[in-house]
Amino acid sequence: MMHGEARIYLGTIVEVKGALVKVQYTDTQSDFVPYLQTASGFKTHFTPPQVDEVVVLFKLGKLGFVLGSILPxxxxxxxxxxxxxxxxxxxxxxxxxxGVIEIKSLKELNIKCTSAKIEADSIELGGEGALGVVTGACVCAFTGAPHADVSLKVKAAK
Structure with missing residues (x-):
């Protein structure tokens, strides 16, 4: 089924409605067209389109879609x-x-899960100068009661 000649334009997003955008190209404004995202049964990644974002508009007759975005x-x-x-x-x-992942958050970092396990040669919480964490894993040889054991692996600031 033919819909006309395929055309490719460089344009700017002028309006956003969810995952649909209107694009200003040449002296024309498109109707709302899909802004392509990554979506499959394995993974969905939605990046909200932004007004003034430079994109590529593919048009085939009245049909079209946008591939964004071009790095300024x-x-x-x-x-x-x-x-x-x-x-x-x-x-x-x-x-x-x-091999290094770094997360810089200006506010909070929330991790939600059923169980968390961290394996590392050393763990430092709160920055440099932290001291060993009291684990409570030591049993007194004289009384048999547990008492503080200081971890040499996990360090935390007070």
Whole structure:
């Protein structure tokens, strides 16, 4: 079924309604068209489209979709070609480079799960200068009662 000639335009998002956007291209404004996202049975990743975002608009007759977004020239000098970085509008970021994941949150970091297990050669909570955590895992040889045991592996600031 033919719908007309396929055309590709560079444009700017002028209106957003959920995962649909209107795009200003040449001297024309599109109808609402889908903003492509990653969605499959394995993973869904929704990134909210933003007004003024530069995108590629694919049109086939009255049908169309948007592929976004094109990195602004002003941000291209900040790119590390050896890292994957996600930065949110409030400055929070998640980065990966050479086996290291770093999360920088400006507010809170909440982890919700049924059970959590951390395995590491050392664990430091609260920054440098932290002291060993009292584990309570030691049993007194004289009384048989538990008493404090200081971990050399886990350190926490007071």
């Amino acid at each position: 020239t002003s941000l291209q000098s900040q790119i590390d070609t050896q890292s994957e970085v996600i930065t949110y509008e409030d400055g929070t970021s998640i980065s990966y480079k050479n």
